[in-house]
Amino acid sequence: MPSRVPAVAFIGGGPRTAGVLERLAASRPALFEGPLHVHVVEPYEPGSGRIWRYDQTPGLLLNSMAADITMFTDASVACDGPSEDGPGLAAWAAGVLDGSIRDVPPLEPHLLAQLRAITPASFPTRQLQSKYLEWFFRRAVNALGPDAAVTVHRDTATAVEGSAEGRYRVRLASGATVEADVVVYALGHTDSQPDAESARLSEFAALHGVFHAAPSYTTDVDYSPIAAGQDVIVSGMGLAFVDLLVLLFEGRGGRFVERPDGELEYVPSGAEPRVWAGSRRGVPYHSKISSTLRGEPFGRPRYFTADTIDSLLGVHQELDFRANLWPLIAKDAGYAYYKELFTGYPSRVSGSWAEFEAQFDAVDWYSAAREALVEAAIPDPALHLDLEALDHPLSGCAFDSHEAVQRSVAAYIQRDLDLRTSPDHSETLALFTALLFVYMDLGRLVPQERLNARSQQAIHGWWHGFFSFVDSGPPSHRLREMLALHRAGLLKFLGPGMWVRADEAVGRFVAGSFQSPVVVDASAYIEARLPSASVERSANPALADLHDAGWGTEQRLLTSDGPHSTGKLLVSGNHEVLSPGGAPQPGLFAVGPWTSGWGAGAFARPNTNAAPFRENDALARRILATLAAGARVPVPAAQPN
Numbered sequence: 127m128p129s130r131v132p133a134v135a136f137i138g139g140g141p142r143t144a145g146v147l148e149r150l151a152a153s154r155p156a157l158f159e160g161p162l163h164v165h166v167v168e169p170y171e172p173g174s175g176r177i178w179r180y181d182q183t184p185g186l187l188l189n190s191m192a193a194d195i196t197m198f199t200d201a202s203v204a205c206d207g208p209s210e211d212g213p214g215l216a217a218w219a220a221g222v223l224d225g226s227i228r229d230v231p232p233l234e235p236h237l238l239a240q241l242r243a244i245t246p247a248s249f250p251t252r253q254l255q256s257k258y259l260e261w262f263f264r265r266a267v268n269a270l271g272p273d274a275a276v277t278v279h280r281d282t283a284t285a286v287e288g289s290a291e292g293r294y295r296v297r298l299a300s301g302a303t304v305e306a307d308v309v310v311y312a313l314g315h316t317d318s319q320p321d322a323e324s325a326r327l328s329e330f331a332a333l334h335g336v337f338h339a340a341p342s343y344t345t346d347v348d349y350s351p352i353a354a355g356q357d358v359i360v361s362g363m364g365l366a367f368v369d370l371l372v373l374l375f376e377g378r379g380g381r382f383v384e385r386p387d388g389e390l391e392y393v394p395s396g397a398e399p400r401v402w403a404g405s406r407r408g409v410p411y412h413s414k415i416s417s418t419l420r421g422e423p424f425g426r427p428r429y430f431t432a433d434t435i436d437s438l439l440g441v442h443q444e445l446d447f448r449a450n451l452w453p454l455i456a457k458d459a460g461y462a463y464y465k466e467l468f469t470g471y472p473s474r475v476s477g478s479w480a481e482f483e484a485q486f487d488a489v490d491w492y493s494a495a496r497e498a499l500v501e502a503a504i505p506d507p508a509l510h511l512d513l514e515a516l517d518h519p520l521s522g523c524a525f526d527s528h529e530a531v532q533r534s535v536a537a538y539i540q541r542d543l544d545l546r547t548s549p550d551h552s553e554t555l556a557l558f559t560a561l562l563f564v565y566m567d568l569g570r571l572v573p574q575e576r577l578n579a580r581s582q583q584a585i586h587g588w589w590h591g592f593f594s595f596v597d598s599g600p601p602s603h604r605l606r607e608m609l610a611l612h613r614a615g616l617l618k619f620l621g622p623g624m625w626v627r628a629d630e631a632v633g634r635f636v637a638g639s640f641q642s643p644v645v646v647d648a649s650a651y652i653e654a655r656l657p658s659a660s661v662e663r664s665a666n667p668a669l670a671d672l673h674d675a676g677w678g679t680e681q682r683l684l685t686s687d688g689p690h691s692t693g694k695l696l697v698s699g700n701h702e703v704l705s706p707g708g709a710p711q712p713g714l715f716a717v718g719p720w721t722s723g724w725g726a727g728a729f730a731r732p733n734t735n736a737a738p739f740r741e742n743d744a745l746a747r748r749i750l751a752t753l754a755a756g757a758r759v760p761v762p763a764a765q766p767n
Contacts, residue, residue, distance in 0.1 A: 192250050202736075410539065
């Protein structure tokens with residue numbers, strides 16, 4: 127009787143799975159001999175998956191420049207597997223045009239036009255990105271070698287159970303099953319059941335015949351019930367909000383034209399609604415930066431380092447993000463920012479960088495000495511880095527009228543554009559880069575198990591939100607479009623501290639701001655954000671089964687109010703699913719934003735020692751080691767909750 131071929135099944139076939147497959151191919155010669163069968167369960171096109179699929183509105187763009195997108199684990203990545211250089215999106219586009227990159231199916235004319243127009247500084251469409259990701263997937267599959275069979279199941283996984291043969295059985299929506307020794311849940315952002323408040327608002331909307339969209343992936347929501355001229359309340363001004371504006375305005379036939387003075391003007395189609403937008407901050411995410419650094423390079427973090435973290439771990443049993451880590455992160459941000467000012471714009475400072483650096487090294491970020499140092503060295507207070515004001519730019523503002531809110535938010539957006547698109551303010555790029563380095567290093571340097579509960583909440587909550595607000599905003603022209611819509615009277619601002627309620631008396635939604643007298647009522651309300659990443663409320667059948675069957679357990683943090691569930695799946699540092707008893711489930715792995723891992727994304731900037739590539743490499747090597755050891759699945763299949 128022939129021996130069975132070791133098999134691994136990936137639930138989800140988007141860019142995360144593609145990245146892990148490439149790492150399997152890279153490390154397989156050293157860690158695993160013999161034939162291998164890989165199953166990829168993905169209802170959409172493998173490589174791009176649902177979120178990055180081709181079938182999206184053509185006007186939707188990435189929020190990164192083409193030069194900042196790669197899927198390759200280059201030589202900068204600190205990992206145990208061999209590095210693999212390859213083309214990022216910009217180089218891939220050029221290679222497709224000149225014929226040096228093959229295995230790309232014929233592209234539609236509009237995509238060929240995008241290929242010809244793309245530059246390293248372009249913001250590509252998501253449709254073009256989908257083709258890059260699908261090409262990378264095919265390349266990773268081919269790299270596995272002739273004795274590795276890869277079967278793509280264009281299906282949806284619904285459950286995973288153990289079998290008497292000591293393997294996992296993955297059940298599919300079609301009724302088919304897949305047998306594997308290792309199962310990897312590699313799903314990205316999934317739909318979720320609405321929380322109690324969103325569910326209540328949806329019930330209110332159904333009862334009164336009004337429109338409500340709970341948090342969801344923006345392009346998958348049907349906005350056709352929203353009529354031309356209808357007032358729409360929108361909570362959230364992040365990236366989902368940017369996509370929403372594309373769909374409601376350009377997506378309905380409107381267009382932007384450039385005026386002689388360089389500003390944009392919106393030409394309406396007549397099918398647009400009127401949007402009233404607000405959020406906790408009351409302003410959109412910061413624009414991407416178009417400047418280049420002028421000053422001396424500042425390198426990797428100077429204070430948030432492995433040696434510093436090790437010293438802290440030697441003193442503290444548990445680390446506190448606010449007390450131990452954030453002051454180091456803030457100081458690194460300040461170091462990069464001020465070095466760019468001193469070495470790139472010496473006319474704006476007093477004294478030399480060497481003198482400032484020596485004194486800056488000696489002071490804490492949160493200290494009167496640091497404030498005095500900055501005040502003495504940088505005469506213009508507008509150039510002082512205030513991270514708290516950066517996080518909450520309208521904090522403390524009390525607006526006395528609707529007009530005051532409109533003026534303030536519009537002026538803030540224009541000021542952000544002036545700073546981030548001007549060649550004379552590259553200190554914003556230094557700040558951006560310093561925060562990016564720390565964001566990529568945090569999961570590598572700080573063991574999650576050595577963080578207190580408050581810190582784990584802060585990192586997944588406040589820190590991720592702050593980083594996204596400052597570093598992960600839209601292209602600058604999206605903010606210019608917001609201002610054009612505002613001037614056209616089609617986008618109104620509610621201000622910071624937004625609140626929304628359902629008014630039973632009138633059957634409409636009412637919204638306002640705790641910092642202004644602006645109040646508006648409307649028959650449509652959109653929560654413009656992704657649903658919270660959670661297995662507890664996931665609408666994905668495989669994750670719901672994982673939660674309900676008892677294979678894994680939820681991450682629980684001990685807070686001052688007692689145990690608190692984050693709703694996320696608890697995984698080990700090796701991405702192993704942990705059982706309710708805390709032991710790793712043999713051969714069962716999970717990676718994604720709905721796990722307790724750091725959730726570093728799927729692709730990244732080249733030459734940045736990117737966290738997702740480190741994670742992919744470590745996960746792939748763990749999978750190969752598990753297959754080589756022949757670990758058997760526990761039976762019976764599930765444990766009771």
